[in-house]
Amino acid sequence: MQRRTCMVIAGLIVPPLLPFAAQAQAGGAPGARPASQAGVPGRNVLGGVPMTATDSNLKGIVSRLDFQSYKTLLKGLTQFGDREQGTQRNADAIDWIEAQLRSWGYTVERLKYIYRSRTDSTPQPREEVYATKIGRSVPGEMYIVGAHMDGRGGGEAANDDGSGTALVMEIARVLASADIQTTRSVRFALWNNEETGLNGARAYVEQRAPLQGIENPRGSGRYPEPKWLGMIQHDMMMWDHGLPVQWQQTLDADVDIEFQLNSAKAAESSQLALTLLNANRLFATDYPAVMSNSMSNTDSGAFQDLVAAVSLRENRRLYETGRGANPHWHQPTDLFVSFTDADFRLGFNAAQTTLGAVARLVEARVVPTP
């Protein structure tokens, strides 16, 4: 896997000096063409495929993601501590997420469900929020972009999963722009009760799968639950410090895109993962992505037999996270201050990856505002 490293100078990312062909392959802005290549058709390519006007348009949309905004959203989430389900911290964080989404112009909806713990069958009411960028010409079909807002461990659950929640919110912020239109819809879902067994995502599937694609009221052009085309989950996005663990972000850190080989929609899920992998090659500025097939232990599992489902992570869940790749996992040290800009930037590269892929899938474009 190709490595791309960057120097950080006074907050500016300076791309590495690569030969022109390598830059074009990496999807970076090639700048001025060397005189020897000027006018040579087909040189500005990615894996033999010419860059297109659509690619340029998508690049413009992905470029609206803002690193500081991502960090600010993550910092905002950590003010509520670990946001453990059932606590006031959790309820306050849901209100805060809703307020942010509303401030960008979204109508925010709440899914209400009953949670029963494994040790106490007392029914406990719970809630989670979602908001939707409605497609212009095919509003009745959508991709779901998700992360879990609940956490555990007594710290701030900054990485697990403030990092994914902030990523979903930052993408929502960009797509809220009045001058961005999409053909199909995108739903941003901030699951609750992931840490207790994916209960929030499972409740969503149970309640809303039967409503897919139904226009309601009839003739209104409104689809309360657009047909699911794919589900992209984000869970623990920042810490790829290798295994055995290194103190600093490794230079060959990458975004892991997982799907589940043993699922009914494995073929469709692998294609969705490939779309994300290619989006990473075109649009991510610092870190590459890799694919693997053992997606597990996150909210996309609730969808994997119904629709294409993938999860993006800092490490493979079973082979790395489960074997101690992140010492902050579910610990009081999962704090905002435990992470550096090199860590935040891995999460930000996952945001570039997902937005690039989703923008292509829903045919996002910038239109002149009146």
Ligand SMILES: [Zn+2]
């Ligand atoms: Zn998690």
